[in-house]
Amino acid sequence: MKRVQPRWRVAAGALLATLAVAGMGGAALASSEGTHIERQDWTFGGFTGQYDQAQLQRGFQIYQQVCSACHGLKRVRFRNLAEPGGPQFPEDSVKALAKAWPYQISGELDDQGNPIDRLPGLPDPIIGPYKNDVQARAAQNGALPPDLSLIAKARNVEQESAWYSQWFYMLRDIVIGYQEGGPDYLYALLTGYHEPPAGVHVAEGMNYNVAFPGHQLAMPPPLSKDSFVEYQPEAGIKGSLDQNARDVSAFLAWSADPTLDARKRLGWQVMLYLLITTILLYLVKRKIWSRVKH
Amino acid sequence: MAGHGLPHGSTYEPTTAFGKWLDARLPITRMLYAQAVDFPTPRNLNYWWTFGGILSFFLVAQIVTGVVLAMHYQPSAAAAFDSVEAIRRDVNFGWLIRNLHAVGASMFFLAGYIHIFRGLYYGSYKAPREVLWIIGVLIFLVMMATAFMGYSLPWGQMSLWGVTVITNLFSSLDSIWKGLGTTIVEWLWGGYSVSGTTLNRFYSLHYLLPFVLAGLVGLHLWALHVVGQNSPTGLDIKTASDAVPFTPFATSKDAVGMFAFLLLFCWFAFFLPDYLGHADNYTPANPLVTPPHIVPEWYFLPFYAILRAIPSKLGGVIAMFAAIAILLFVPWLDTSKVRSTKYRPVYRWFFWLFAFSAVALGWLGSKPPEAEYVFWARVFTIYYFAHFLIVMPLVGWLETPLKVPGSITEAVLGKSQSAKLAPAKS
Numbered sequence: 001m002k003r004v005q006p007r008w009r010v011a012a013g014a015l016l017a018t019l020a021v022a023g024m025g026g027a028a029l030a031s032s033e034g035t036h037i038e039r040q041d042w043t044f045g046g047f048t049g050q051y052d053q054a055q056l057q058r059g060f061q062i063y064q065q066v067c068s069a070c071h072g073l074k075r076v077r078f079r080n081l082a083e084p085g086g087p088q089f090p091e092d093s094v095k096a097l098a099k100a101w102p103y104q105i106s107g108e109l110d111d112q113g114n115p116i117d118r119l120p121g122l123p124d125p126i127i128g129p130y131k132n133d134v135q136a137r138a139a140q141n142g143a144l145p146p147d148l149s150l151i152a153k154a155r156n157v158e159q160e161s162a163w164y165s166q167w168f169y170m171l172r173d174i175v176i177g178y179q180e181g182g183p184d185y186l187y188a189l190l191t192g193y194h195e196p197p198a199g200v201h202v203a204e205g206m207n208y209n210v211a212f213p214g215h216q217l218a219m220p221p222p223l224s225k226d227s228f229v230e231y232q233p234e235a236g237i238k239g240s241l242d243q244n245a246r247d248v249s250a251f252l253a254w255s256a257d258p259t260l261d262a263r264k265r266l267g268w269q270v271m272l273y274l275l276i277t278t279i280l281l282y283l284v285k286r287k288i289w290s291r292v293k294h
Numbered sequence: 295m296a297g298h299g300l301p302h303g304s305t306y307e308p309t310t311a312f313g314k315w316l317d318a319r320l321p322i323t324r325m326l327y328a329q330a331v332d333f334p335t336p337r338n339l340n341y342w343w344t345f346g347g348i349l350s351f352f353l354v355a356q357i358v359t360g361v362v363l364a365m366h367y368q369p370s371a372a373a374a375f376d377s378v379e380a381i382r383r384d385v386n387f388g389w390l391i392r393n394l395h396a397v398g399a400s401m402f403f404l405a406g407y408i409h410i411f412r413g414l415y416y417g418s419y420k421a422p423r424e425v426l427w428i429i430g431v432l433i434f435l436v437m438m439a440t441a442f443m444g445y446s447l448p449w450g451q452m453s454l455w456g457v458t459v460i461t462n463l464f465s466s467l468d469s470i471w472k473g474l475g476t477t478i479v480e481w482l483w484g485g486y487s488v489s490g491t492t493l494n495r496f497y498s499l500h501y502l503l504p505f506v507l508a509g510l511v512g513l514h515l516w517a518l519h520v521v522g523q524n525s526p527t528g529l530d531i532k533t534a535s536d537a538v539p540f541t542p543f544a545t546s547k548d549a550v551g552m553f554a555f556l557l558l559f560c561w562f563a564f565f566l567p568d569y570l571g572h573a574d575n576y577t578p579a580n581p582l583v584t585p586p587h588i589v590p591e592w593y594f595l596p597f598y599a600i601l602r603a604i605p606s607k608l609g610g611v612i613a614m615f616a617a618i619a620i621l622l623f624v625p626w627l628d629t630s631k632v633r634s635t636k637y638r639p640v641y642r643w644f645f646w647l648f649a650f651s652a653v654a655l656g657w658l659g660s661k662p663p664e665a666e667y668v669f670w671a672r673v674f675t676i677y678y679f680a681h682f683l684i685v686m687p688l689v690g691w692l693e694t695p696l697k698v699p700g701s702i703t704e705a706v707l708g709k710s711q712s713a714k715l716a717p718a719k720s
Contacts, residue, residue: 047565075379146577150379156573163657177565182573213586256576259382259389266390267564274560278553285546292538293706294337 035210037157037188039180040246044253047177048268050261051254056087058231059251062244065229066222067148068102070140072128075149076255079122085261086254095122103127141205143218152182152249152256182256183249185211190245193221304328329519334537335544336525338706342416343523343544344551345409351552352402353511357504359395367447369497371490374449375578393567399441400570401559403593406434414624415645417633418524424625426517431621433510438594438618440503443496445591450575455588457496458488463601466608487581527698527705528633536702587662595659596652600678602663603671613675620682627682629690637696641689648681 043052060081063073078098082091089097104117105124120127128147130136137144159169172178192211202208206216223229223244230239237243254260306327308314317324366385368377381388410430413419419427442460446453461482467475484491522531531537538544562569570592574585590598597614604610620627635642651674658674661667699705 047561075383080383150576153568154573154576163654166657174561174566174569177561179566179568263389263393263564263567267560270560270564271557274553274557278550278557281546281550281553285550288542288546292337292543294538 035188035215037184037211039157039178039184040187040249042180042183042250042253044250044260045178045180047264050264051085051250053086053088054235055247055250056254057089058235058237058243059247059249059254060087060089061231062223062229062248063148063251066244067248068126068128070128070136070145070219072130072147073126073149073255074128074147076126076258077123078120078126080258082122083258086258087251091122098122098124101126103129106131141218145219148252148255150256152186152253154182154256155185156181157185180253183253186249186252187245189217190223190249191241193224305332329540330545331539331541333519333540333544334522334531334534335540336523336529336531336536336702337538337543338525338527338702339523339544339547340526341547341551342408342412342526344548344555345405345412346518347548348405348552348555349402349409350511352398352405353504353507356395356398356402357508359391359398360501360504362391363395364501367497369447369494371449371493371579374447374493378448390563393563397559397563397567397570399444400591400593401555401562402437403441405555406437407593410434410621411649413524414648415635416524416526417528417628417630417635419625420528420628420630420633421625422521423517423524426514426521427625428622429510429514429517431618433507433514434621435618436503436507436510440500440507441591441593443500443503446493446496447500448575449493449579451577451579451583451585452572452575452588454488454579454581455585456590457492459588460590461488461492463607463611463614466611469608524633525702526634526636527702528637529699529702529705532701533703589660592656592660595657596655596678597659599655599659599671600675602659603668603675613679617678620679624682624686627686629687630693630695631690632695632698634698637698638689638693639696640693641685644681644685644689647677648685651677651681 043049043055063071078094078101081087081089081097082094098120101120103120105120105127106115106117108116108118110116128136128145130139130145133144159166159173161169188211189209192209194208194210196202196208196215200208200215203216206218207220208215209217223241225241228239228241228244231237304324304327306317306324308317308323313323316322363381366377366381366388368374378392381392383389385391413427413430442456446457461479464478464482465475467478469475480486482492483489484495524530529536572589572591589595597617600617601610601614604613630638630641632638635645655671655674655678658667658671663671700709
């Protein structure tokens with residue numbers, strides 16, 4: 001190990017230095033694209049985070065009063081709203097909510113074989129206003145409002161950084177258990193509607209948004225500084241664009257990942273078990289190997 | 295099975311009446327005892343040698359979680375995505391099984407790459423382990439096929455478009471013989487585009503290939519137990535004092551390595567289940583919308599970078615497959631008389647340059663194919679192949695290796711003590 005010829009070392013060092021210098025040029029070029037999306041503080045963030053039940057309840061209120069005008073939430077069933085680890089509304093309220101839902105379940109037959117529409121119940125999905133994508137596009141000027149059940153997982157924030165620093169950021173995210181790119185993006189999108197900068201032409205029927213890739217989005221601002229949802233007085237929190245956006249992003253994070261609380265709780269039990277077992281096994285191994293020099 | 299290094303019979307003696315009865319008819323316990331207890335193991339193995347056991351664990355774990363998932367999964371274009379979501383939401387502990395399977399695939403590859411690099415560093419491919427190594431390369435290849443088909447099953451956007459891009463590679467054969475590539479691609483697809491038919495056959499093969507893998511692993515282990523294990527010194531077992539019995543020595547060390555690796559696995563499975571995947575795969579497959587960046591899973595990225603580094607499509611395909619196939623020839627490309635890189639002062643630098651190139655190619659594979667990225671992908675692709683075709687033969691000839699200890703015992707105990715040949719007690 002000590003007898004490495006210096007010229008080999010110099011050659012390898014020079015090569016690495018060349019790579020480093022040239023790579024930085026490329027990285028500088030790459031980082032100019034894309035919008036920076038700020039990370040938010042989420043109660044469910046990181047490896048210990050859990051959902052805030054009150055926030056999920058407020059978030060559902062935003063979904064119900066604003067988003068559900070166009071977007072469905074079909075992978076979430078009404079019964080899920082009453083389950084632990086979620087908004088956990090009282091079951092009776094959820095039953096009443098389902099019965100009062102403005103959109104009916106269709107496609108089923110009555111006992112005469114005629115297609116019927118019926119009110120949803122606890123086991124039914126939370127559906128949006130449109131029966132299918134064609135109807136949605138027809139009503140929305142050609143744009144399709146996506147189902148929101150998985151939107152928080154189907155969106156992410158790309159970590160753009162240079163090749164020499166990206167490893168550090170990746171490692172940091174692995175250590176802190178960062179998986180909140182989706183809600184970070186949703187929050188940035190909902191609060192990202194601004195006047196377009198001078199010289200940017202926004203197409204007919206489109207809206208300028210700093211967080212959206214390409215910055216032109218068919219969805220008009222669902223919330224704004226002047227038009228947001230007020231919470232019930234007992235919520236003890238004042239409505240605002242920022243608060244609404246935060247709460248509905250958290251609710252959509254739950255919709256996409258309803259087992260997060262249980263997952264992280266079980267995760268810690270598993271980690272603890274594995275850690276103790278690893279240590280015990282290591283001690284056993286040391287004892288066994290103490291019999292021979294190795 | 296006569297050991298190459300040290301002959302080892304079974305010291306198994308049946309004690310119960312049933313044991314004696316079975317031993318006279320099917321000496322399976324005797325065989326297992328010989329291979330899993332008495333099997334002589336070099337006394338100087340480090341923790342990098344625990345990855346073989348870790349890999350066996352992951353094969354079994356993937357099969358077990360996969361069989362459970364298959365009970366709930368529906369392999370059709372219409373129902374696949376919804377059924378995976380139903381597993382996540384409605385099946386008891388479905389989220390856990392699904393995370394273990396998806397993250398398990400990544401961990402399988404991580405352990406596999408560590409195992410391969412360990413073999414490359416310590417020269418575990420050199421005679422008499424050529425066949426052992428070649429079976430290993432075949433295992434790697436089948437693993438890749440299995441993982442690729444597995445990734446198509448959730449039928450999200452990245453599933454569909456990943457399959458489209460990779461299967462389309464075969465159409466480059468059209469430039470050799472008109473129609474050949476198209477015919478192969480349509481035959482793979484079972485139609486004129488990637489469709490539910492493709493999904494169904496991929497599901498069928500995804501269920502089949504792990505058992506092929508299990509068979510190959512059996513051969514890999516068989517070959518290993520014929521030639522014996524390599525060691526960090528690159529020396530084989532020559533005398534009894536070089537070895538310790540597999541159980542309890544290797545077993546106890548393997549157990550520590552495996553549980554430590556399980557900590558990493560569970561960290562991802564419980565706290566970062568989507569970190570290694572791609573957000574686009576949570577959008578149902580849509581043949582009319584192409585995602586902005588089509589990226590394979592991380593473990594394919596170095597090969598993806600090589601594919602895109604070559605200016606011609608056919609050339610890229612050939613280079614990508616050659617990057618794996620070249621591993622088959624490593625036992626003969628390496629001309630060094632010394633096995634372990636530990637004693638190769640010059641080659642050591644090239645080894646780490648190769649490791650750096652492989653990681654760099656992985657990073658570049660995740661980037662869009664634009665100017666600088668393609669340039670660097672070409673640089674590292676050239677080194678990837680140069681390492682095998684030029685460095686391995688040339689450095690092996692030209693380098694003066696350091697002095698290698700006379701035996702494993704000497705490496706561990708030093709010359710004076712090993713002269714006494716203190717036998718290792720079990």
